[in-house]
Amino acid sequence: MEKTDILSLSYEELERKLLQIGEKKFRALQVFQWLHDKKVPSFDKMTNISAQTRALLEEEFYINSLKIQKRLVSSIDNTVKYLYVLPDGNKAETVLMEYHHGNSICLSTQVGCKFCASTKAGFVRNLEPSEILLQIYESERDSGRSVDSVVLMGIGEPLDNFDNVVKFLHIISHKSGRNMSLRHISLSTCGLADKIRKLAEMKLGLTLSVSLHAPTDEKRSSIMPVNKKYPIKELISACDNYFKTTGRRISFEFALIKGVNDDTETARELIALLKPLGVCHINLIPINEIREGDYKKSEFVESFKKILCGSDLNATVRRTLGADIEAACGQLRRDNT
Numbered sequence: 081m082e083k084t085d086i087l088s089l090s091y092e093e094l095e096r097k098l099l100q101i102g103e104k105k106f107r108a109l110q111v112f113q114w115l116h117d118k119k120v121p122s123f124d125k126m127t128n129i130s131a132q133t134r135a136l137l138e139e140e141f142y143i144n145s146l147k148i149q150k151r152l153v154s155s156i157d158n159t160v161k162y163l164y165v166l167p168d169g170n171k172a173e174t175v176l177m178e179y180h181h182g183n184s185i186c187l188s189t190q191v192g193c194k195f196c197a198s199t200k201a202g203f204v205r206n207l208e209p210s211e212i213l214l215q216i217y218e219s220e221r222d223s224g225r226s227v228d229s230v231v232l233m234g235i236g237e238p239l240d241n242f243d244n245v246v247k248f249l250h251i252i253s254h255k256s257g258r259n260m261s262l263r264h265i266s267l268s269t270c271g272l273a274d275k276i277r278k279l280a281e282m283k284l285g286l287t288l289s290v291s292l293h294a295p296t297d298e299k300r301s302s303i304m305p306v307n308k309k310y311p312i313k314e315l316i317s318a319c320d321n322y323f324k325t326t327g328r329r330i331s332f333e334f335a336l337i338k339g340v341n342d343d344t345e346t347a348r349e350l351i352a353l354l355k356p357l358g359v360c361h362i363n364l365i366p367i368n369e370i371r372e373g374d375y376k377k378s379e380f381v382e383s384f385k386k387i388l389c390g391s392d393l394n395a396t397v398r399r400t401l402g403a404d405i406e407a408a409c410g411q412l413r414r415d416n417t
């Protein structure tokens with residue numbers, strides 16, 4: 081019989097599994113605390129559980145783990161980039177960042193991605209809930225820093241791995257475990273409109289970030305092929321529904337690319353597109369030049385921001401962290417080179 085990945089189980093699933101193997105309901109609380117609060121790597125460390133029960137757990141379950149293959153520390157801003165090896169040999173990258181308000185971690189949700197125009201190696205597989213979670217646990221253990229907020233903005237499209245990501249959100253926010261408020265978690269999507277609607281229905285209270293990058297279909301499709309499947313009108317309508325259903329304002333990511341989307345006319349089109357939404361936030365990203373791409377940095381980031389703010393839109397410029405270790409937005413590529 082194949083063993084179950086116990087770190088991928090929500091509290092309720094763990095309870096059910098334990099009942100199935102003849103354990104009492106309260107056992108779930110003990111086991112969950114050992115796994116997600118004390119973070120023990122093996123069942124024999126669960127000292128308030130009898131040896132007999134520990135043997136039973138060992139038979140039914142395994143505790144997943146990640147290995148650090150490489151750790152790079154930025155000499156500019158202390159950002160740490162981890163390259164993790166997953167149990168099947170695939171790789172996942174994670175970035176730990178320091179802000180004045182605390183530590184933030186950027187997690188990957190898939191091995192590869194189906195949607196990124198610039199991803200050289202394509203999609204391989206979804207990450208399990210435990211593999212998403214362990215990026216936090218292992219980075220905290222290794223660095224000695226405690227993570228205050230999470231962004232699902234690493235490699236992969238989180239909404240394309242919907243069930244595992246939602247399960248990860250349930251586990252990380254459970255009061256008997258890591259107990260992280262979902263208000264401290266942001267999920268970034270390339271714009272899968274149907275999944276944005278599905279997420280809204282769950283009313284989880286997390287922040288939704290949408291990679292917009294262009295205000296018209298023609299331009300957005302040329303930067304992001306996914307726009308052909310979910311055109312802007314459909315995307316914005318799903319965002320509007322998310323805001324109305326959850327009360328959480330959307331954050332739109334807009335990477336400014338020289339000569340592509342950094343001119344005054346684009347700023348005006350963006351204002352016309354987003355104003356009707358009411359409250360929202362625009363996160364301008366100075367594009368990071370990547371080895372494979374030919375997009376160049378724009379010199380107009382500040383003036384672009386001024387135009388948006390002048391129309392009472394809430395716009396800020398994202399700080400670039402970890403540029404010297406290729407840990408900034410768009411620079412992750414799960415390799416070892």
Ligand code: SAH
Pocket residue numbers: 232233234235236237238268269270271289290291333335365366367368369370409410411
């Ligand atoms: N699939 C999700 C999660 C990845 S988030 C999404 O698309 O939102 C990564 C963010 O960095 C996205 O907004 C992406 O568009 C942006 N990005 C990609 N390449 C970049 C680059 N070279 N410079 C700056 N931002 C980049």
